Amino acid sequence: MLSEGLKNKYQPCEEIGRGRFGVISRVFSAVTESHFACKTIDKRLLSDQTDRECLENEPKIMSLLPPHPNIVQIHDMFESEHTLQLILDLCQPITLYDQILQHDLSEPKAASYMQQLMSALAHCHRSAISVPPPGWRGTLGTADGLVGTPYYVSPEVVMGRPYNEKVDVWSAGVVLYVMLAGVPPFYGENAQEIFEAVLRGNLRFPSRIFRSVSAEAKDLLRKMICRDVSMRFSAEQVLRHPWILNGGETIPMD
Numbered sequence: 482m483l484s485e486g487l488k489n490k491y492q493p494c495e496e497i498g499r500g501r502f503g504v505i506s507r508v509f510s511a512v513t514e515s516h517f518a519c520k521t522i523d524k525r526l527l528s529d530q531t532d533r534e535c536l537e538n539e540p541k542i543m544s545l546l547p548p549h550p551n552i553v554q555i556h557d558m559f560e561s562e563h564t565l566q567l568i569l570d571l572c573q574p575i576t577l578y579d580q581i582l583q584h585d586l587s588e589p590k591a592a593s594y595m596q597q598l599m600s601a602l603a604h605c606h607r608s609a610i611s612v613p614p615p616g617w618r619g620t621l622g623t624a625d626g627l628v629g630t631p632y633y634v635s636p637e638v639v640m641g642r643p644y645n646e647k648v649d650v651w652s653a654g655v656v657l658y659v660m661l662a663g664v665p666p667f668y669g670e671n672a673q674e675i676f677e678a679v680l681r682g683n684l685r686f687p688s689r690i691f692r693s694v695s696a697e698a699k700d701l702l703r704k705m706i707c708r709d710v711s712m713r714f715s716a717e718q719v720l721r722h723p724w725i726l727n728g729g730e731t732i733p734m735d
């Protein structure tokens with residue numbers, strides 16, 4: 482339901498998704514004659530301080546960032562006692578997760594998605610978004626500041642060491658692995674086991690899954706999911722890797 486503040490500007494259409502804290506609907510603006518996504522966040526569902534900070538930061542970061550073709554832009558915002566509503570660019574209905582489940586990702590498609598993700602990430606890094614405040618230390622656990630989904634968290638964050646923007650490249654490397662393999666590189670029965678697997682950091686390419694994956698793709702994965710932060714690629718370096726430059730096509734050797 483649209484709040485009073487947005488009712489005059491947008492006509493509500495159907496619900497298109499649900500997130501952890503609320504609902505996403507399609508809305509229509511008669512002024513611009515175009516459709517947008519409206520993200521309605523129920524503030525009462527925010528159980529802890531970390532959730533509250535993420536919620537407060539999301540619109541702030543989105544509005545600070547110079548526009549980029551691969552980053553959803555925020556167009557309007559309205560806050561009431563219990564809800565926060567964000568008017569966003571409307572994206573395609575099919576998600577990357579849907580495509581992974583449908584085993585619908587060829588290497589060229591995966592390379593194209595990775596190129597778009599890295600271009601957006603390099604843009605954020607150039608704008609100094611995602612660099613932590615000085616002295617910030619993430620630590621293992623939940624109530625003490627570790628933010629992120631266990632599968633995608635880098636070893637330095639799990640260990641509670643100071644970290645930099647290369648944590649995002651590790652996470653994107655895990656996304657690429659999942660795109661190509663359909664399973665994450667480090668797994669376990671619960672968050673603790675996943676973190677332990679991340680810390681061991683043995684990156685494997687089981688042949689039954691990776692038989693048809695190119696050597697170039699595996700080379701890039703090794704450079705993104707790399708425990709040594711100084712050796713790990715930056716987002717700009719990923720964009721210059723041959724697998725990305727060749728669009729996931731394997732170029733035959735002479």
Ligand SMILES: Nc1ncnc2c1ncn2[C@@H]1O[C@H](COP(=O)(O)OP(=O)(O)OP(=O)(O)O)[C@@H](O)[C@H]1O
Nearest residue numbers: 497498499500501502505518553569570571572576
């Ligand atoms: N801008 C958008 N355009 C179209 N669909 C969207 C848009 N934003 C979200 N959705 C849909 O709604 C779903 C939930 O999105 P949302 O961002 O609320 O959830 P989330 O990924 O769990 O994030 P959060 O952890 O911030 O709640 C998405 O999976 C997608 O299907």
